[in-house]
Amino acid sequence: xxxxxxxxxxxxxxxxxxxxxxxxxxxxxxxxxxxxxxxxxxxxxxxxxxxxxxxxxxxxxxxxxxxxxxxxxxxxxxxxxxxxxxxxxxxxxxxxxxxxxxxxxxxxxxxxxxxxxxxxxxxxxxxxxxxxxxxxxxxxxxxxxxxxxxxxxxxxxxxxxxxxxxxxxxxxxxxxxxxxxxxxxxxxxxxxxxxxxxxxxxxxxxxxxxxxxxxxxxxxxxxxxxxxxxxxxxxxxxxxxxxxxxxxxxxxxxxxxxxxxxxxxxxxxxxxxxxxxxxxxxxxxxxxxxxxxxxxxxxxxxxxxxxxxxxxxxxxxxxxxxxxxxxxxxxxxxxxxxxxxxxxxxxxxxxxxxxxxxxxxxxxxxxxxxxxxxxxxxxxxxxxxxxxxxxxxxxxxxxxxxxxxxxxxxxxxxxxxxxxxxxxxxxxxxxxxxxxxxxxxxxxxxxxxxxxxxxxxxxxxxxxxxxxxxxxx
Numbered sequence: 001x002x003x004x005x006x007x008x009x010x011x012x013x014x015x016x017x018x019x020x021x022x023x024x025x026x027x028x029x030x031x032x033x034x035x036x037x038x039x040x041x042x043x044x045x046x047x048x049x050x051x052x053x054x055x056x057x058x059x060x061x062x063x064x065x066x067x068x069x070x071x072x073x074x075x076x077x078x079x080x081x082x083x084x085x086x087x088x089x090x091x092x093x094x095x096x097x098x099x100x101x102x103x104x105x106x107x108x109x110x111x112x113x114x115x116x117x118x119x120x121x122x123x124x125x126x127x128x129x130x131x132x133x134x135x136x137x138x139x140x141x142x143x144x145x146x147x148x149x150x151x152x153x154x155x156x157x158x159x160x161x162x163x164x165x166x167x168x169x170x171x172x173x174x175x176x177x178x179x180x181x182x183x184x185x186x187x188x189x190x191x192x193x194x195x196x197x198x199x200x201x202x203x204x205x206x207x208x209x210x211x212x213x214x215x216x217x218x219x220x221x222x223x224x225x226x227x228x229x230x231x232x233x234x235x236x237x238x239x240x241x242x243x244x245x246x247x248x249x250x251x252x253x254x255x256x257x258x259x260x261x262x263x264x265x266x267x268x269x270x271x272x273x274x275x276x277x278x279x280x281x282x283x284x285x286x287x288x289x290x291x292x293x294x295x296x297x298x299x300x301x302x303x304x305x306x307x308x309x310x311x312x313x314x315x316x317x318x319x320x321x322x323x324x325x326x327x328x329x330x331x332x333x334x335x336x337x338x339x340x341x342x343x344x345x346x347x348x349x350x351x352x353x354x355x356x357x358x359x360x361x362x363x364x365x366x367x368x369x370x371x372x373x374x375x376x377x378x379x380x381x382x383x384x385x386x387x388x389x390x391x392x393x394x395x396x397x398x399x400x401x402x403x404x405x406x407x408x409x410x411x412x413x414x415x416x417x418x419x420x421x422x423x424x425x426x427x428x429x430x431x432x433x434x435x436x437x438x439x440x441x442x443x444x445x446x447x448x449x450x451x452x453x454x455x456x457x458x459x460x461x462x463x464x465x466x467x468x469x470x471x472x473x
Contacts, residue, residue, distance in 0.1 A: 010129050017122050018122045020118035029113060029114065029232075031151070037058075038064050038135065040239070041065055041069075043244070057102040058094075059090065059094075067082060071131065075121060080117070080120045080123065092110045092111050094110075101247075108231065109228075112227075112231065113229075148236070166192070168195065168398070169400065170318065171196050173401040174318075176401075176405070178269055178314050182208065182216055182220075186220060186269040187224075189224050189272060189301065191230075191234050193230045193234050194223065198241055201217065201241050201243065204221075218243055218244060218247075222248070223248045223249070231250045254300050255287065261308060265308065267308055267313060270308060270314075271317070272318070274317065274318075275297045276297060292332060292336070293329065294330070294333075302333055305317065306341060306369065312369065313370075315365075315368075321362070322360070324431070325432065340372070341367040341368060342372065343376055344377060345365075345408075347364040347378075348378060348379065349364065350389070351389070353396050355392070374421070375419055376420050378434060379404055381400070381416075413438065416436065416438070
């Protein structure tokens with residue numbers, strides 16, 4: 001078995017020699033579509049053995065095995081010519097029928113993706129390296145998962161692509177607490193690279209007992225992602241996790257008319273980290289009722305979630321401090337949340353959880369639709385002892401949530417947890433940015449005499465220095 005980490009590193013080193021590739025985002029996009037086609041072909045081969053009548057969604061000539069698999073195959077200008085003038089144009093225009101969801105996914109991926117490589121020779125070297133990975137080998141499969149997560153994290157530290165990655169510990173904790181059950185419809189309306197969906201799949205897989213259960217799991221996990229690169233990466237992420245046809249749409253969840261969301265569209269569970277601090281596209285807010293129209297994406301997403309949830313549906317989401325406070329539309333959005341849903345828990349996270357690519361204070365909100373909020377429990381998650389902040393090398397870990405999980409089932413007020421009644425919240429004009437009232441702040445007792453003595457000593461030293469300087473001149 002090849003060392004997958006080494007293979008991926010070698011490919012990235014080869015990419016650096018190609019004049020067409022500049023920057024990590026381009027390298028990841030290039031690696032992404034190559035992995036997609038190789039992974040897709042490996043899965044096709046598996047299906048062909050199991051189902052004699054299986055026909056791939058990718059035409060014969062464009063299948064990885066027929067142009068890339070042979071290490072002595074086409075190279076140089078012939079390869080670049082094939083990829084740019086045949087592979088991409090044909091995959092972008094793949095003829096698809098309404099029931100061919102995989103075809104639609106392939107079209108969307110290649111519509112938003114590019115081949116950046118200019119040298120057919122370095123391209124062939126990269127392809128031959130990638131051929132060392134067998135995506136059907138369960139051992140390799142497992143290792144690739146870890147490497148893939150590493151690729152996504154690497155991407156997330158780039159400022160322009162930061163919204164793609166929510167720390168694994170945060171997605172894991174949210175999914176654990178919302179606790180999806182097999183058969184419940186689950187959605188991430190802004191799924192990025194698919195972190196929440198993968199956590200949910202792993203959580204639900206423990207409940208799968210047979211083939212019928214597996215089919216239910218495949219059908220009930222859904223997502224939507226607007227940007228081409230995270231969309232492609234999320235599709236790969238789900239295929240790696242054995243979801244044959246990822247139910248991920250390439251589009252903007254906010255572009256849908258609010259009133260057009262009917263019972264058939266509703267879901268039982270929403271787990272997500274919606275884009276925040278962003279301004280929505282032109283006119284997008286007009287899809288929403290007049291009194292909730294705003295340019296702030298996080299607030300519109302919150303209204304969308306309430307509308308998307310079934311009665312008794314549950315949600316676990318990440319929201320910035322800015323969404324917990326503010327007048328006008330912001331206040332009306334929060335009031336609607338508390339009127340329509342039971343917002344039972346807010347976990348306040350330390351500032352550096354999303355460092356280094358976002359420094360806003362964030363919160364985890366857990367709510368259930370159907371009954372109004374009567375009280376909200378707050379819990380202040382604190383940094384591990386001795387740590388000043390989270391960073392790339394020391395991110396938040398799932399073990400840090402153990403104390404919150406223990407508290408969850410048996411809630412009591414403490415130095416880090418407190419309860420606020422709806423009456424208090426209404427008096428605060430639905431402001432939910434409520435600081436911890438139980439925090440013990442060490443009192444600093446000032447010794448006036450000692451301070452004066454220190455000052456006197458300091459002045460004496462300064463006076464001496466001034467005198468010495470004067471004597472020198």
